[in-house]
Amino acid sequence: MATSTYHLSCDCGDVKIIARGEPEVSLYCHCGSCRALYGTVMLAATVWSDDKVELPGSDRVIDYKMSDRDMRRFVCKNCGVTVYGRHSPGMPVIPHSMFRKANGGELPAELAPTMHLFYRDRVLDVADDLPRSEGGELIGM
Numbered sequence: 609m610a611t612s613t614y615h616l617s618c619d620c621g622d623v624k625i626i627a628r629g630e631p632e633v634s635l636y637c638h639c640g641s642c643r644a645l646y647g648t649v650m651l652a653a654t655v656w657s658d659d660k661v662e663l664p665g666s667d668r669v670i671d672y673k674m675s676d677r678d679m680r681r682f683v684c685k686n687c688g689v690t691v692y693g694r695h696s697p698g699m700p701v702i703p704h705s706m707f708r709k710a711n712g713g714e715l716p717a718e719l720a721p722t723m724h725l726f727y728r729d730r731v732l733d734v735a736d737d738l739p740r741s742e743g744g745e746l747i748g749m
């Protein structure tokens with residue numbers, strides 16, 4: 609099986625991330641925490657195990673932590689792009705937007721999301737055929 613290597617970057621190029629192989633899961637998360645942390649109606653992201661990603665040093669990013677829970681996202685100090693997050697279950701979470709940026713605007717086909725997480729908490733209905741986890745249960749992992 610071919611192994612993919614993704615070279616990701618913020619807009620200004622100061623922050624680089626390398627991801628190798630396959631993520632643990634690619635999904636949409638509708639939970640209130642992700643919506644608050646990322647400032648969006650849902651999070652579209654991939655979740656990786658630490659041994660598959662090379663993350664930027666702490667000198668390159670602002671480490672933003674939510675005041676009331678241990679959920680963080682890391683932002684390029686120079687251009688402000690959110691490059692990844694770290695929250696439950698503790699693994700690096702890389703938004704689809706980072707992969708789109710590196711791939712001419714398209715999400716690489718093999719990273720297509722496979723489920724909706726916390727669908728009961730949604731603020732926006734989504735019309736697709738993906739499995740829905742009403743709570744935090746991961747489907748197919």
Ligand SMILES: [Zn+2]
Nearest residue numbers: 618620684687
């Ligand atoms: Zn930047």
Ligand SMILES: [Zn+2]
Nearest residue numbers: 637638639642
């Ligand atoms: Zn979430």
